[in-house]
Amino acid sequence: MIFFSLNHSADLGRAVAHAGGFPLALHEEREFSGGEHKARPLLSVRGKDVYVLHSLYGEPGMSANDKLCRLLMFLATCRENGAARVTAIVPYLAYSRKDRQTKPRDPVTTRYVAALFEAMGTDCVVTLDVHNHAAFQNAFRCQTVHLDTRRLFTAQILARADEAPIAIVSPDGGGIKRAQLLREALTETSERSFDFGFMEKRRSEGVVSGSLFAGDVMGRSVWIVDDMIVGGGTMLRAARACREHGASQVHLIATHAMLTPEGIDTLDDPAIDTVTLTDAAAGLGPARAVLGDQLVGVSVAQEIAQTILRLSLGQSISPVLDPTGNTR
Template identity: 55%
Template sequence: MRLFTLHGTHTLGQAVADSIGVELDRIEEREFQDGEHKSRPLISVRNEDVYVLHSLQGNEGQSPADRLVRLLFFIGTCRDNGAARVTAVVPYLAFMRKEQQTKSRDPVNSRYVAELLESVGTDMVVALEVHNPAAFQNAFRCSNTHLDARHLFSGKVAELAAARPVVFLSPDSGGMRRTHLLRETYCAESGREARLAMMEKHRSEGIVSGDLFAGDVAGADVFIVDDMIASGGTMLRAARACRERGAKHVYALATHGLFSAGSNALLSSPDIDKIIVTDSVARAPLSSEDAAGKLEIVGCATLLGDAIQRLHSGGSIHRLLNPQP
């Protein structure tokens, strides 16, 4: 097995390598003065089972599209140089939010990304908590594996809530499946009960609307569950609604902490007690000490490492995500 990671994902890649007791294999990445780039493995990949770990968030002067192209080129050169199998391990897989046409002549970005990855010879794509798992699975013709963060978050919920009532809230109807799975996992692992709640949300041309709030949050610790935090507007809207309805504590749980422009409002809001995300993406340090103190990071390296080991040895991903008692 060979494990590579590209620039911008090295910290997570090293943690994954450490979790499974292997060395990260060396690569060369070179920047040209006109902005072009090349990368290559510095060891032979012929007849090897190759895993390329790279997240596609925009940062460090690179857009998600830049990072996608770098991943494509590196996978392509591994296939050109005789790799037996190449698996793209993409903790944050960008462009998955646009998985269907909602307006005339809309693009279907998830399918285009799938076609690009398949075109360079990717045998399998592993992603962590994509926006819509069904759309992700249907976009690819090559093998694909979807991982989720519910077991990473379940223990943290039990720690924060202690003996208080717990409600898991989806900030929109599309996230109910994700929220329900986390609730099931928490109940099974903690031996405690928890309730579900949901908000209505519609977005059109950047305008968010919807007033329906279903569920009782009065006196409870509410955990708002989503796949990502970008500007944080969705989380903040849900947190304020929970406070208005008597929630005792409000926490934001999201797998991918992108924290794009505008997220300071969420990070500094008194309506949120704590924000918990994984380290699936590298991010710039937060500017506010109050914001930094409110943010807690849960590591995902062990989950990714276990998945890589199981894929390499023919183990069960289902058992990884659904451990038997």
């Protein structure tokens, strides 16, 4: 097994290699005038089981398109140079939010991205907390593995909970299933009971509306869960609604931290007690500089490393997928 991590995911790549106890293979990335580039492995991949990690979030100086192109070309290079199997480890999968037509002549970019991976000869795509699990599964024809953070978030909530009753809240209607699954994982793991709620949200041409709040959060420690935070407005709306309905504490928890500078400032609000984010997408340094101890970082490196090891050995990945940690 050979594990690569492209340069803009180097920190997470090193953490995954350390967690899995396997080396991070050397590769080269070169930039050319005119904006072109190349990447190649610096050791033979012929006949090898190759894993390539790259998280496809946009950041200053490197768009999601740039990262996607680099990853696809590197996967194709490994395949062309004789790799027996090529697996893409994509903690954040770009364009997964556009998974259906909501207006006439809309693109369905989730399906287009899947076709690109398949065209490069990718055998398997592994991702984490994709925006729409069903759309992800339906878009790909190659093998896919969908990991989630329920086990990590369950451990965080239970370790930090006090005696106050707990409520799990979705910040919008689209995330209800995600919040319900986290609540179920908590119920299976703990003898405590957990309440549930959600906030109405409608978005049209960038304008967010909707004020309906469902659920009893009075006197409760509320955990608002989502797959990603970018501008922070959706989470802040939900946090303020929970406070207005009597929540004693409000904690935000999300997998993909793709915060803009304005988004970080948005979360620095008295309605929010803590913000828990993983390292699956961007680094947490800029957010920590503003939020300080209010920010709690959680690493997904162990989960990804165990997935790679089990795939490379042909073992079941059920122990990684089970949010309670049980082996099935």
